[in-house]
Amino acid sequence: MRSENLPIPGRTEKADLHFHTTLSDGGATSAEAVEECVRNGVAFAVATEHDVVNREFPALATKAGIRTLEGVEVSARAPVGDGKVKHLHLTAYAHLFVPQIDPVLTETRIGRVTKMRLQxxxxxxxxxxxxxxxxxxxxxxxxxxxxxxxxxxxxxxxxxxxxxxxxxxxxxxxxxxxxxxxxxxxxKRESPFPVGVPKNFPEYEPEAVKIARIVVGGSHGVLSVAHPNFTFAKEGTEAFENGIAENLVETGINGIELNPHATPEWTETVLRVKKRFGLVLTFGSDCHFLKNKTGDGRHSAVGETHAYLTGEKIREKTARLLAALG
Ligand SMILES: [Zn+2]
Structure with missing residues (x-):
């Protein structure tokens, strides 16, 4: 059975659209992640590895009766106003990504490994x-x-x-x-003794506009700003709402994530920005299935999402996400 034929979560079921397995930096294999989803009552789950599409999780999840999509967490850079460029994470979702996504992600991974060698x-x-x-x-x-x-x-x-x-x-x-x-x-570049910082190393993370073209344009998918409460903590809610968000939307991003650890202020900001730009609200635990990360204030157990997301809201938001996918 195809995942599309499975029901979306009911009133009491959970959904989790952001977590990591051993295909990137998580501690559980795809099969173990599926087991954990079943144990935690997660009826809709998407694995979002760093810069690689996990193509084993969807098949295993579907077999276990879990509704799912293809997903990936892309490291990218985007203009945020005043000529500044920010490195950020974007969670991407589609029924099926177009193959053009793979070489872009591979380039990022190669860039990272090469930089590490120089370091x-x-x-x-x-x-x-x-x-x-x-x-x-x-x-x-x-x-x-x-x-x-x-x-x-x-x-x-x-x-x-x-x-x-x-x-x-x-x-x-x-x-x-x-x-x-x-x-x-x-x-760090700004370290007093930057001896492990290769000079003039070229940018290897793609521009958000390029990823948006592949995910939203090519794959009829959703591209969401992951955990804005962490990424833009330094800039703050006001700068995010009055300037940064608009710049991000202009790149073609069509979603925003509500992270379970968002403060009340960030929660309201995310919901207002979502409404203003007509974005899809995505959400997830950012679970890594690692003891030292679960409950560290940034990551949660799989299926643990923001308190705002009651059963009814989860049903509504997942339906809206699915409706946005072509
Ligand atoms: Zn993540």
Whole structure:
């Protein structure tokens, strides 16, 4: 049976349109995620991996009687006004993505891995005990997708090396022992000692307008601003509502996400922006099926969505999402 023939969630059932499996940086396989959805009463579920379309989850979910779609969380960049460009995450949904989406996502993943290699080389050059191949091998065993390694993994790996504190001290005057301190000192463009920041590395994340053309135009899908409450925390609700949102909508984005951890202020802002621009409201737990992420204030268990989303609202919003898909 095709997923389209399955009913949309009823009054008491849950829906979750944003979570991650081992295909990106989550801790559960697609099959385990389906089991967890069944256990938690999630009747409509979409896996949204980072920069790769999960094509195993939809088949497994449908077999388990769960309504689903193809989904992906795209790393992109978008103009936000005043000539500024913001890197952000966009969750995308379609019955079936056009194949043009895959090479764009692959480019992002290759860009990320290449940048990580250069970072390793730069860090090794100043004396840190790191080698790209060894670094990747360290994480390969965990079944982790290597294109999802971040500065945090780099820092976590390095602070565990016995010589790191001494080398950090010789460069920065501080014997670093915590990953966050390592990132702050060495891995950010604005760091005081940016020794792990490759210079002039080209942009590899696609422009939002390009993704919108593929997802909304080509695939008749929905492209949603993921967790605006986190992405635009620094800019704030007012700047988001009076300027940023309009810029995003102009790129062709047609949805906005209500994250379960949105404050009352952000919740109202998201709902107002949704209404003003006629956007589709998407929602999800951003579950990673990892003990250290569930309940950390940013991620929830699968099926745990915003309190605003009562059974009736879930029914209404999922119906609206499906109606928006061509
Ligand atoms: Zn996510």
């Amino acid at each position: 390793c080389e730069d860090l090794a050059r100043v004396g840190f005990d790191i080698d790209h191949a060894r670094f990747l091998a360290h994480f390969e065993n965990g079944g982790f997708d290597l294109a999802n390694l971040t500065n945090f993994h780099l820092a976590e790996y390095l602070v565990s090396r016995p010589t790191t504190a001494k080398i950090a001290k010789s460069i920065a005057g501080v014997a670093v022992t915590k990953p966050h301190d390592f990132i702050g000192l060495f891995l």
